[in-house]
Amino acid sequence: MAPPGLPRPVAEPGTAVTGGPGQCAVRLAGVTRIYPGAGLHPPVQALGPLDLELRQGEFFAVVGPSGCGKSTLLDVLAGLSRPTSGTVEFEGRPVTDRVPEGVGVVFQEDASFHWLTVRDNAAFGLRRQGVPEREIAERVDHAIAFMGLKAFATAYPAQLSGGMRQRLCIARTLVLRPRLLLLDEPFGALDQQTRLLMGDEVLRLWRETGATVLLITHALDEAAMLADRVGVMSARPGRFIDVVTTGWPRERDSTIVARPEFGQVTARLWSNLRAESMKAMSTTA
Amino acid sequence: MTRAGWIRLGVVVLCIAALEIACRLRWIDPVAVIPPSRMAAGAWSLLASGEYTRDILLTLENVAMAFGIALALGFAGGVLLHRMPRLRRAADPLLASYYAVPTFIFYPLFIVLFGLNRWPLVAIGVTFAVVAMALNTLNGFERVPAALHQTARVMGLSPLQETFLVTLPACAPYIFTGAKLAVVYAFIAVIAGEFVLAGSGFGFKIAFAYNNFDNPTMYGLMALLLLVVGFVNWGLTAWERRLHERSAGR
Numbered sequence: 001m002a003p004p005g006l007p008r009p010v011a012e013p014g015t016a017v018t019g020g021p022g023q024c025a026v027r028l029a030g031v032t033r034i035y036p037g038a039g040l041h042p043p044v045q046a047l048g049p050l051d052l053e054l055r056q057g058e059f060f061a062v063v064g065p066s067g068c069g070k071s072t073l074l075d076v077l078a079g080l081s082r083p084t085s086g087t088v089e090f091e092g093r094p095v096t097d098r099v100p101e102g103v104g105v106v107f108q109e110d111a112s113f114h115w116l117t118v119r120d121n122a123a124f125g126l127r128r129q130g131v132p133e134r135e136i137a138e139r140v141d142h143a144i145a146f147m148g149l150k151a152f153a154t155a156y157p158a159q160l161s162g163g164m165r166q167r168l169c170i171a172r173t174l175v176l177r178p179r180l181l182l183l184d185e186p187f188g189a190l191d192q193q194t195r196l197l198m199g200d201e202v203l204r205l206w207r208e209t210g211a212t213v214l215l216i217t218h219a220l221d222e223a224a225m226l227a228d229r230v231g232v233m234s235a236r237p238g239r240f241i242d243v244v245t246t247g248w249p250r251e252r253d254s255t256i257v258a259r260p261e262f263g264q265v266t267a268r269l270w271s272n273l274r275a276e277s278m279k280a281m282s283t284t285a
Numbered sequence: 286m287t288r289a290g291w292i293r294l295g296v297v298v299l300c301i302a303a304l305e306i307a308c309r310l311r312w313i314d315p316v317a318v319i320p321p322s323r324m325a326a327g328a329w330s331l332l333a334s335g336e337y338t339r340d341i342l343l344t345l346e347n348v349a350m351a352f353g354i355a356l357a358l359g360f361a362g363g364v365l366l367h368r369m370p371r372l373r374r375a376a377d378p379l380l381a382s383y384y385a386v387p388t389f390i391f392y393p394l395f396i397v398l399f400g401l402n403r404w405p406l407v408a409i410g411v412t413f414a415v416v417a418m419a420l421n422t423l424n425g426f427e428r429v430p431a432a433l434h435q436t437a438r439v440m441g442l443s444p445l446q447e448t449f450l451v452t453l454p455a456c457a458p459y460i461f462t463g464a465k466l467a468v469v470y471a472f473i474a475v476i477a478g479e480f481v482l483a484g485s486g487f488g489f490k491i492a493f494a495y496n497n498f499d500n501p502t503m504y505g506l507m508a509l510l511l512l513v514v515g516f517v518n519w520g521l522t523a524w525e526r527r528l529h530e531r532s533a534g535r
Contacts, residue, residue, distance in 0.1 A: 080438060098441070105439045109432035114532040115454040125440045128450075156531050176440075 024092075025180060025212040026054040026077065031086035032237070033072050045237040046072045049086065052231070052240070054180075054212055059203075061215040061223035063269060064233030065280035070216045073238065074184050077214065078105050090180060104178030104211075108185040112157040112165045112172075118144060119153045121168055125176045136175075143171040146208075147201065163194040167201065174205060181206075183215045187222065195219070196254040199226050203253060220273070224265040225257055232272045235280040242272045319500050327505025328512070337490060337506070344475060344487035345513075347403055351410025351471040356464055358411065359418020363463070366419065367426040383416045388474065392482055406478045406486075413474035414467035421463025425456030458528040465521040472514055 032048035047069040054060050064070050075081035076088060079099045088095040090103060099105070113121050122140045131139075144150055147167040149160075157165050166186055173181065183202070187195040199222060206213050217223050223230045224246060232242040246265050248256060256262055286294070301321045307313045308320035319327075331337050366373040388409060395405035433455055437447040453460075479488025487510055494503035 078439065080435060099439045101441075103439070105435070107432040107435060109430050111430065111432035111436045113433070113451070113454065115457065128440055128442065128446070158531050 023056040024053050025056045025058070025090065026052070026214070027087075027089040028052040028077065029087050029089075031073075031076060031083045031088060033069065033076055033081065034084040047076065047238050048083075050239050054214065056212055057210050059206055059213045059215070059226060059228045061217060061227035061230045062233060063217060063220055063223045063230060063273060064238055065235050065273065065277040066218065067280055068233045068236050068276070069238030070218075070233060071184055073233075074105070074182050074214070074216050078103055078182050080105075102179040103182065104173035104176055104180070105182045105184065106166070106169050106173055106186045108188045110157070110162070110165050110169070110189075112160075112168050114157050117154050117156055118149055118160070118168055118171075121157070122171045122175055124172060129176075139175045140171075143175045144168075146174065146205070147171040163190050163198060166190065166198065170202070170205065174209070177209070179211055181209075181211045181213045183213065183217075185217055186215075188218070195222060196225075196257070200253045202226060207250060220266050220269045221257065221262075224262060224269060225254060230265075230269060232269060233276075235276045241276065242268075244268055244272075316500070319504050321508075323501060324504040324508040327501035328508040329505075331502065331505045331509065340486050340490050341509070343403070343485055344479060347406050347475045347479075347486065348410065348468075348471045350403075351407045351414060351475055352464075352468050354407070354411045355414035355418050355467045355471060359415045359463060359467060360422050360460065362415065362419035363422025363426065363460075366423045373423070380416060380420060388412045389478065389482075392478065406475055406483060409478045410471040410474040414470035417466040417470055418463040421459050421466065422456075425459025425463075426452070428459060429455045455532075458525070458532050461521075461525050461528050465518075465525055468517060468521060469514075472517075476510070 029051055030048070031050045031052075033046045035044045035046055037043040050073070062070050062073065072081065076083045077090075077095070079088075079095045079097060082097055090100045093100065113124065116124065119140055122143055123136050126136045126139060141150075144153055147170055149164065149167060149171060152160060152164065157168065160168065166189075170186070186202075187198050190198065202213070202215075203226060205211075215223065215226060224244075227246060228248065230244045230246065231240045232244065233239065234241045244265060247261070304313075304318070305320045305322060308315060308318060366376060391412060392405055392409060395408040399405050399408060429452055433451055434447065437451045442450060475486075476488040479486035480492045481488075483489045487506065491503055491506045491510070494500075494506060
């Protein structure tokens, strides 16, 4: 049951999640992902069928029980994995086996290059694209200053904390000016305080770049704090069972956790997710 | 140098000093062991006379060749095992028990294959070093986080670019550990081989001096050998530590 005082879900369980008014950045239609069986193991349907539309510049979060296919959804969306059926489009063009230009991904695991300094890490993608060194220096300086790493420009990742390394990975993605930013539980390994502060950084980044952001997370409070809309996924095979519009203003930060509505949004997410989490636990137990 | 480094150095100096005193005061039979100062003098005169230069260079060349071949074959083997999981599963028990086999038993076979020259010794060195290199290469490739491969794909790197710009630098510390072990094993195998199986080289000259009760030459050669191996190992370990420090925290 949804807590009182909140709008009804914008989507009924298992139905398409549309982005509403505004230009569509991402469209998934009838997407499924089935992992083929091997030996005695039967095939596993990890995802779908699933429909999703993201508006340009929207912040969309996905929550769901463990193993429901959240990361599979991100892989399919990024072009890292091909859907078994259905279509994925980014800015009207189909996404197949390649990651489209304009898409950036930040993973949960530390993906910084330990053999490069902070500056060289951030410049890595630009150098591969053949961007002139002067422009690289400008964009890298801006990105590492934006992520609060200016004082560590010549440090190696091993000299940084876990949160700083994640900021470095975000900076490395940020310099490439992605129009779609996919975040796969990027703060999952961080403590609660650092996660809240990192959330502020991501919101600032989102406002400044105007990018469309899709955040995969298992933390309901994180999703409720950051997103314009939160998609709640069912236990495997993952489908959207609810989409909660948070209604937060674009100018926001982690202080919204003190608002009474924040608790209501989180409670609504949990009321949807509780049964699915129990279902997921019983299938994995 | 770190505090631990100074302590280590102090312990070594103390041990040498204690041996010097024990030898000088004849607590140790001087026929069996000579004082370290005489070992050092012996080593210096050996170097200065040039009499042993050919043998020393021969040994170093054999070690370098054994190391180079083991490095190339071990790296290729490690990559192959990483790329072919079935081969890896089949080879696992053999690799796990590899160092239980006394490699020197193959020396006669190598003589038959390569003739009476330096190559059987090089082959012994390769045989001893190659698996350490292969296993460390395999370990390195397996430790590259999936997120790095995915990042490479997100950045649009081709498989070749991914290999050279991401995978190899990411597993470099482990490959380097393999290379360091390959150097050490190549030294052990070649010198031990010379000791019992050859007619020239560092190891042979030590054995020859030993058989002729020529203690200053024997200990001089041993001191030289320890110095060379110790210096190479110290340099490689310092480099290895630096590489591993950079990859710390994963």
